Amino acid sequence: MLRKIAKWTGIVLGSILLLALVGYFLISRNISQRIEKTYTFADESLNAPNDSNAIRRGQHLVVIKGCTDCHGNNLSGKIMMDDASLGRLSAANLTKGKGGLPADYSTTDWVRALRHGVDRVGHPLLFMPSHETTLLSQQDMAAIIAYCQQIPPVDHELPAEKIGPIVNVMTYLDKMPLFSVEKIDHDRPMVAKADSTEGIALGKYLAVSCSGCHRPDFKGGDPVAPGFPPVPNLTSTGNVGKWTQEQFMATLRTGKTPSGHQINNENMPWKMTAQYEQKELASLYQYFRSLH
Ligand code: HEC
Numbered sequence: 001m002l003r004k005i006a007k008w009t010g011i012v013l014g015s016i017l018l019l020a021l022v023g024y025f026l027i028s029r030n031i032s033q034r035i036e037k038t039y040t041f042a043d044e045s046l047n048a049p050n051d052s053n054a055i056r057r058g059q060h061l062v063v064i065k066g067c068t069d070c071h072g073n074n075l076s077g078k079i080m081m082d083d084a085s086l087g088r089l090s091a092a093n094l095t096k097g098k099g100g101l102p103a104d105y106s107t108t109d110w111v112r113a114l115r116h117g118v119d120r121v122g123h124p125l126l127f128m129p130s131h132e133t134t135l136l137s138q139q140d141m142a143a144i145i146a147y148c149q150q151i152p153p154v155d156h157e158l159p160a161e162k163i164g165p166i167v168n169v170m171t172y173l174d175k176m177p178l179f180s181v182e183k184i185d186h187d188r189p190m191v192a193k194a195d196s197t198e199g200i201a202l203g204k205y206l207a208v209s210c211s212g213c214h215r216p217d218f219k220g221g222d223p224v225a226p227g228f229p230p231v232p233n234l235t236s237t238g239n240v241g242k243w244t245q246e247q248f249m250a251t252l253r254t255g256k257t258p259s260g261h262q263i264n265n266e267n268m269p270w271k272m273t274a275q276y277e278q279k280e281l282a283s284l285y286q287y288f289r290s291l292h
C-alpha cells in the first residue's frame, strides 16, 4: 500500500514538473517569436525645426518624459537591469557616438521608434515606452527629435540584451510592458499641438507619463514589479484629494509627502517631476482632482 502511494506521488510530482517545463518552454518560445517579429509601417516624417526655441523645449521634454531617467543624463544609454532571473536590458545610446545610433539615423527612423515602438528594420523596441511617446503632439515629438539630433556624440557600447525567466513569464502574463508595439493604436492620427495653457487638458496630456505605474485610470494598484511599493491612487478619492495644490507641488518637487514620508526616487521618479514647470504641476493637480 505504502509503496503504491509512493509510486503515485512520484508520478504526480513528476508530471507537475514536466508540465511546468513544457509550459516554460512554450512561454519562452512565444516571447522569442514576438521579439523576432518584423512590423512594417508607412514611412512618416515630421518637420523637425532646429531653432533654439524648439531645442530648448526638446531639452525640457527629454527630462520630464523620463528619457534621461532610462537613457542617462547625456542620453548615451544605460543598463536598466542585469541579473540572472530578469535578464539584461539596456536603454539605447541615442547619440551618434560609438555604440550609438547609426550616422544616417533619420527623422523618419526617430518617428518610427517614438510613434510605433520599432527599430529601423521593424523589430520591436523592448521596454521602450513608445505606447506613451506615441501620444506626444507632433510639435513636442519634433522638438524632442530636434534636441536629440544635436546632442554631442558619446562613445558607449552596451551589452546585448538577454531575456530572463521572470521577464518571459511576466510578459506572457501581460504584467510587464516589454512590447509597446503591441499596445499602440498605429492608425491613430497624431495631434498637431497640445493645449499649453494651465488646466485640466494640459494635465491630462502630461499624465500619460504617470499612467504606466499609476494605471490608466490613475487609481494605482499592485507594485509594478516584485520588490516595489504599491502604487497610490492619484485621483480625488486618494491622498491628492486631501492635499492643496501647494502640497501636491511640494511632494513632486521634494519627494516628501505632507505626512513626512520621503519617497525613494527609484520607486517613484520625483527627481523627474521636480523638473516640471509650475504650470505643468498645477495642471496635473487640476486633472487628478477632476477624476473620481
Ligand atoms: C523606461 C525606460 C525608457 C524610457 C523612459 C525611454 N526609453 Fe527609449 N528605449 C528604452 C530601451 C530599453 C530601448 C532599447 C530597446 C531595444 O533595444 O530593444 C530604447 C530605445 C529607444 C530608441 C530606439 C533606438 C533604435 O535602436 O532605433 C529611441 C529613438 C529612444 N529609445 C528614444 C527615447 C526618447 C526620446 C525617450 C523620451 C521621450 C525615451 N526613449 C524614453 C527605454 C526607455
Ligand code: HEC
Pocket (backbone or CB within 6 Å): 206, 207, 209, 210, 211, 212, 213, 214, 224, 228, 229, 230, 231, 232, 233, 234, 238, 239, 240, 251, 252, 257, 262, 263, 264, 267, 268, 269, 273, 284
Ligand atoms: C515608475 C513608476 C512611477 C511613475 C512613472 C510615477 N509614479 Fe508616482 N508613485 C509611484 C510609487 C511606487 C509611489 C509610492 C511611493 C512610496 O510609497 O514611497 C508613487 C507616489 C506618488 C505620489 C504620492 C501619493 C501619495 O498618496 O502618497 C504622487 C503625488 C505621485 N506619485 C505622482 C506622480 C505623477 C504626477 C507622475 C507622473 C508625472 C508619477 N507619479 C509617475 C510610482 C510611479
